[in-house]
Amino acid sequence: DAASTPTSLSRDWLSVQEVVDAVSSSSCGAISVFIGTTREDELDGRKVIGLEYEAYELMAQSEFTKLCADIRERWPTVTHICVHHRLGWVRPVLPWQISSPHRHDSQQAIQRCIDQLKANIPIWKKEVYDTQDSSWKENAE
Amino acid sequence: DAASTPTSLSRDWLSVQEVVDAVSSSSCGAISVFIGTTREDELDGRKVIGLEYEAYELMAQSEFTKLCADIRERWPTVTHICVHHRLGWVRPVLPWQISSPHRHDSQQAIQRCIDQLKANIPIWKKEVYDTQDSSWKENAE
Amino acid sequence: MCVCVLYFAKSVELTGVKEEIVAVPTPISSRDVWRLLLQRHQRLSVLQDQVVLAVRQQYVAVGDQVVTLADGDEVAVVPPLSGG
Amino acid sequence: MCVCVLYFAKSVELTGVKEEIVAVPTPISSRDVWRLLLQRHQRLSVLQDQVVLAVRQQYVAVGDQVVTLADGDEVAVVPPLSGG
Numbered sequence: 455d456a457a458s459t460p461t462s463l464s465r466d467w468l469s470v471q472e473v474v475d476a477v478s479s480s481s482c483g484a485i486s487v488f489i490g491t492t493r494e495d496e497l498d499g500r501k502v503i504g505l506e507y508e509a510y511e512l513m514a515q516s517e518f519t520k521l522c523a524d525i526r527e528r529w530p531t532v533t534h535i536c537v538h539h540r541l542g543w544v545r546p547v548l549p550w551q552i553s554s555p556h557r558h559d560s561q562q563a564i565q566r567c568i569d570q571l572k573a574n575i576p577i578w579k580k581e582v583y584d585t586q587d588s589s590w591k592e593n594a595e
Numbered sequence: 596d597a598a599s600t601p602t603s604l605s606r607d608w609l610s611v612q613e614v615v616d617a618v619s620s621s622s623c624g625a626i627s628v629f630i631g632t633t634r635e636d637e638l639d640g641r642k643v644i645g646l647e648y649e650a651y652e653l654m655a656q657s658e659f660t661k662l663c664a665d666i667r668e669r670w671p672t673v674t675h676i677c678v679h680h681r682l683g684w685v686r687p688v689l690p691w692q693i694s695s696p697h698r699h700d701s702q703q704a705i706q707r708c709i710d711q712l713k714a715n716i717p718i719w720k721k722e723v724y725d726t727q728d729s730s731w732k733e734n735a736e
Numbered sequence: 737m738c739v740c741v742l743y744f745a746k747s748v749e750l751t752g753v754k755e756e757i758v759a760v761p762t763p764i765s766s767r768d769v770w771r772l773l774l775q776r777h778q779r780l781s782v783l784q785d786q787v788v789l790a791v792r793q794q795y796v797a798v799g800d801q802v803v804t805l806a807d808g809d810e811v812a813v814v815p816p817l818s819g820g
Numbered sequence: 821m822c823v824c825v826l827y828f829a830k831s832v833e834l835t836g837v838k839e840e841i842v843a844v845p846t847p848i849s850s851r852d853v854w855r856l857l858l859q860r861h862q863r864l865s866v867l868q869d870q871v872v873l874a875v876r877q878q879y880v881a882v883g884d885q886v887v888t889l890a891d892g893d894e895v896a897v898v899p900p901l902s903g904g
Contacts, residue, residue, distance in 0.1 A: 506729075507903070508829055510717035510896055513877040514903075517716045525707060566666060575658045576651035576790070576812075577819025578745035588647075590746045592786075592816035648819070649745055651812055654793040655819075717874070717896075718903025719829035731830045733870075733900035 737762050737805045741773065742812040747787075750779040762805040766791075769811065770798045780813070788814045821846050821889045825857065826896040831871075834863040846889040850875075853895065854882045864897070872898045 572593040579591045713734040720732045742755045760772060766789055774780050780787075789796045790812040791803050805811070825842045827835050844856060850873055858864050864871075873880045874896040875887050889895070 506721040508719045508721070509903070510826065510828055510874070510877075510898070513874060513896070514716050514718055516877055521711050521715070524711070528707065566669065570662050570665070572817065572819065574662070574795075574817070575819050576654050576744065576814055576817060578649045578815065579818040580647040580649070580745070590749075590815065591818040593818050650819070651742065651744055651790070651793075651814070654790060654812070657793055713901065713903065715879075715901070716903050717828065717898055717901060719899065720902040721829070731833075731899065732902040734902050 737807050737809070739805050739807075739809045739811045742810060744813065744815065745818075746815045747780060747783060747813045750782065751777040758811075760805055760811075763802045764805065766796045766798050766801050766803060769803070773813065783813075783815055786816050790814055821891050821893070823889050823891075823893045823895045826894060828897065828899065829902075830899045831864060831867060831897045834866065835861040842895075844889055844895075847886045848889065850880045850882050850885050850887060853887070857897065867897075867899055870900050874898055 580588050581591060721729050722732060738757050738759050740755060741758045743751050743753060748754055758772070758776070760769060769789060770787070774784075787798060789798060790810075791805070792809055793812075795814070796803060822841050822843050824839060826839045827837060832838055842856070842860070844853060853873060854871070858868075871882060873882060874894075875889070876893055877896075879898070880887060
């Protein structure tokens with residue numbers, strides 16, 4: 455296998471398969487993965503409903519290239535490096551909003567929505583792991 | 596304002612503005628928001644690198660409609676309900692993978708990547724809040 | 737009657753199909769519908785005691801309830817849900 | 821010389837522009853480039869002591885370093901980073 459250094463900045467998601475293919479290598483015993491995620495944050499009573507990433511794209515690309523060269527110099531055994539950073543809007547899975555004159559009602563209504571959704575709406579979630587396994591999840595009763 | 600019940604299942608993200616517009620109403624003192632997020636999980640040493648959502652779409656839509664009717668019956672003051680659920684692939688912001696013959700090297704390399712990225716790559720993140728404010732973040736030194 | 741059976745999530749992996757046309761007698765208990773699908777796809781047995789069906793997009797527990805089916809009706813296999 | 825100045829993130833909000841052509845003397849210290857931009861956009865002063873510049877896509881701290889500019893060179897205002 456030739457060493458590879460795919461890097462990308464994009465407004466689209468990489469498919470999981472693309473990421474896995476990019477670093478799978480028969481000569482490599484170890485693959486380390488780091489995944490940054492959006493977190494649910496509350497700050498001064500405000501909820502984060504989305505994130506926006508902006509880049510100086512050409513320069514970011516050249517800095518990524520420098521970074522990869524630096525990594526290879528420090529750890530010459532490193533075979534593959536795959537780097538991907540999302541740009542643009544990044545949003546949570548499930549934004550729900552319910553409005554009412556009084557907060558109490560809308561909060562209770564939201565709670566019922568969540569409970570009922572988990573119990574009744576025919577949607578299924580599969581987790582995909584870095585080991586290339588995956589498993590379908592089940593909501594608790 | 597007429598009461599509204601937009602619901603959607605989609606492979607695309609709603610723009611934040613669409614979600615906010617959908618429930619903004621001059622007659623409403625309270626808006627409750629629930630946002631489900633993907634979390635970084637590790638299970639038996641495996642990392643979750645992505646999630647896939649699948650739905651029985653027509654039935655999910657009709658169950659959403661029933662759920663909204665149920666909410667309105669229980670909390671008649673509820674004005675707007677906006678429900679959105681992502682389908683298809685949902686992936687974290689930043690998947691990195693580095694491979695090497697020995698785990699130790701690739702783990703150290705990943706750590707350096709993260710540190711250098713935060714210090715040198717010209718990318719900026721803005722958090723958008725449910726109050727319609729937003730703020731540009733700064734990485735710690 | 738020939739109904740259209742839809743599979744989702746884990747049941748797609750177990751059967752290898754997303755949908756298929758299946759001949760079923762009618763009226764029939766939901767338990768017998770499930771048995772009939774098990775005969776076609778033995779591996780579905782891992783979902784035994786967890787699965788529910790949906791007939792014309794309405795949930796029906798696997799049990800004594802008798803359903804009347806017409807040609808082209810949609811019957812879905814619904815593994816445990818995990819939305820939200 | 822006329823260089824192309826690029827603004828990102830918070831500096832876009834402060835100046836109201838994403839890019840503009842600016843006439844600058846050359847050679848010039850990076851501190852004087854920054855002063856010149858401050859004259860055009862007073863609100864940029866909230867980034868004072870936090871900002872760095874990039875000249876032809878190379879970082880240059882705001883300070884004594886002298887840069888030589890040519891027509892069309894790219895000069896970027898780089899507020900504190902928050903990638904990752």
